[in-house]
Amino acid sequence: MYLGMDIGTSGVKAVLVDEAGAILATASRELALSHPAPLWSEQDPDAWFEAAIGAVDDLASACPREVAQVRGIGLSGQMHGASLLGDDGRPLRPAILWNDGRSQAECAALERYCPSLHAITGNLAMPGFTAPKLLWVARHEPEIFQRVAKVLLPKAYVRYRLTGEMVEDMSDAAGTLWLDVGQRRWSALLLRATGLDLHHMPRLVEGSEVSAHLAPVFVRRWGLGNDVVVAGGAGDCAASAIGLGAITPGDAFLSLGTSGVMFRVTDQFAPAPALAVHAFCHALPGLWHQMGVMLSAAASLAWLASVMATPATELLMPLGDTVDGPSPVKFLPYLNGERTPHNDAAAAGAFIGLRAATGRDQIVQAVLEGVAFAARDNLAALGHASSDIAEVDLVGGGSRSALWAQICADVLGIPVHRVEEGEVGAALGAARLGRLAATGENAGEVCTRPRRLATFTPRASAAAAYDEAYHSWRKLYPALKENL
Structure with a gap:
């Protein structure tokens, strides 16, 4: 044990x-x-x-x-x-x-x-x-x-x-x-x-x-x-990678925990500081990894749930498992500043496009989309730093939501896989490292990939709408920076 x-x-x-x-x-x-x-x-x-x-x-x-x-x-x-x-x-x-x-x-x-x-x-x-x-x-x-x-x-x-x-x-x-x-x-x-x-x-x-x-x-x-x-042991992201079996160069995942991370394994130290991409050691000898980091991922939804005095699960329920396209409201998820790509601790969150007719569901959807847009910023930064990422496993508390997974797939334009035990990936990775220390086994035999529970692929019509919405969303941070 x-x-x-x-x-x-x-x-x-x-x-x-x-x-x-x-x-x-x-x-x-x-x-x-x-x-x-x-x-x-x-x-x-x-x-x-x-x-x-x-x-x-x-x-x-x-x-x-x-x-x-x-x-x-x-x-x-x-x-x-x-x-x-x-x-x-x-x-x-x-x-x-x-x-x-x-x-x-x-x-x-x-x-x-x-x-x-x-x-x-x-x-x-x-x-x-x-x-x-x-x-x-x-x-x-x-x-x-x-x-x-x-x-x-x-x-x-x-x-x-x-x-x-x-x-x-x-x-x-x-x-x-x-x-x-x-x-x-x-x-x-x-x-x-x-x-x-x-x-x-x-x-x-x-x-x-x-x-x-x-x-x-x-x-x-x-x-x-x-x-x-x-x-x-390991830092939480490297431990999640161990839990996901992400120990081969090129393996990648997206974590929607309190913070958010786009993670890719590398076989060498591959810094890209100009893009605010992190280059860290992996938890196993001879491996490194790159990360793009969002400071408020699932924390953004938790904040909204707190403000609305409604559990997050109840906020998500009326939206179902899919939406037809982007919310008319846009959300900047910079509640704690932001790392990748802005490196701006003073960045602030914002809702844009609120009207008298705006309803709760549109605001909730905007929060999910704002985090997904920030994840696309991270995907782009990693793509400029090295080779493109073709697919990601989804982990963290946010992985519970099929809706959020589908929005991420539509926004990122790549398949997103929800995996077994994705909510405890870091703790599972830690246990695997404990096993390796106790037994001396080969990491490849212990750090296996979890079963994929569902795959969410980009929907053509939604992906096109989200691509347009993303490019509009990207203009908000520089436009608001001096006033937030």
Whole structure:
């Protein structure tokens, strides 16, 4: 048996996977976000840990005999979050998250100070990344910065609490702007640019390697054997790729989670920073990947559901599984700024085309379409960075909606496949990495592709209408930028 934990933004998911690779049980715990100032997004690191052990407690209670057989644990997590620890290993302040936009000025300063940053990291300096956050803390909270002994990403903090070891994998480390992504090692130059050194960083391992062993207190708590290994694990997108079996160059998927990602596997470090495309290490040795990132994908629908005080499922129900064509209303899904292709933390969301006759269904449809248009921006950016993507698997909470899948197919102009276990892909990928660390098996035998449940192909008439709507939608961001 193998256990995967995904430390997400809105919650923690845990999955129990058997020797055949099947998911036997899942559990989840919700997390709260804090926005103490405009553009700020924070969480309590201890909340991640408490939610993680709570989710495993639930699995152990429901499946005690199966959990007792767990041999390997893998961790996946939201990327980029800065958990600042003092000498005592305790957090010095709330963690600054991936969707926090306060450090725009620090990004510009970092790029001026280190002209080789793009070549080393393969990425632009963006407020979501970890390094600019530390520059912000040094400038605005110097008393805290002086006390920083270690900087850990979210899943690395949970690992530390579970094992006592401070370790990070290559895929997550690649999202800090401190990793030499091509060489897969910390860059002393980039650390120095933010007032840090190698002593502030955790030890690095590959995602499929053993990173540590579960502490005895949790071995006893969950009734496990004495030698349970914890794998290096992966950032959430790389973990989703492992869960999808996306381990061959050219494999691609679209994730509609809290954030959105267009992901493609590469066999070499392939940076394209001019297009705001991310180039990161994959969770397996010798592989990398490219990503286009939307900061508010399913989060856009969740926001609308909150504003309308109506569950998202009820908002979607009247629309059915297909629509004839684009909504007359257009939506910019930049509720938390945007990365690809704009790299604009200050970008804001907007509805355009509202009239007295506009109904709720048209607004809901506009939100789905706005996210799909943003995904097409990402598809175009990846196409310019490398070869075209011919089809994608669809994962994340948004993959539950057949309507959204069909809209994505019509907007992107390529087949979109909804897959089995697509909502727990990152946790499943984490469990697979835990298995690889425990057994040393070949990744190709473990990281198999899930069964495709449905394929959504572009409809000719709708695709033509959406192509026209997309080009109209693309004019909105530059036209509104100065006024939003």
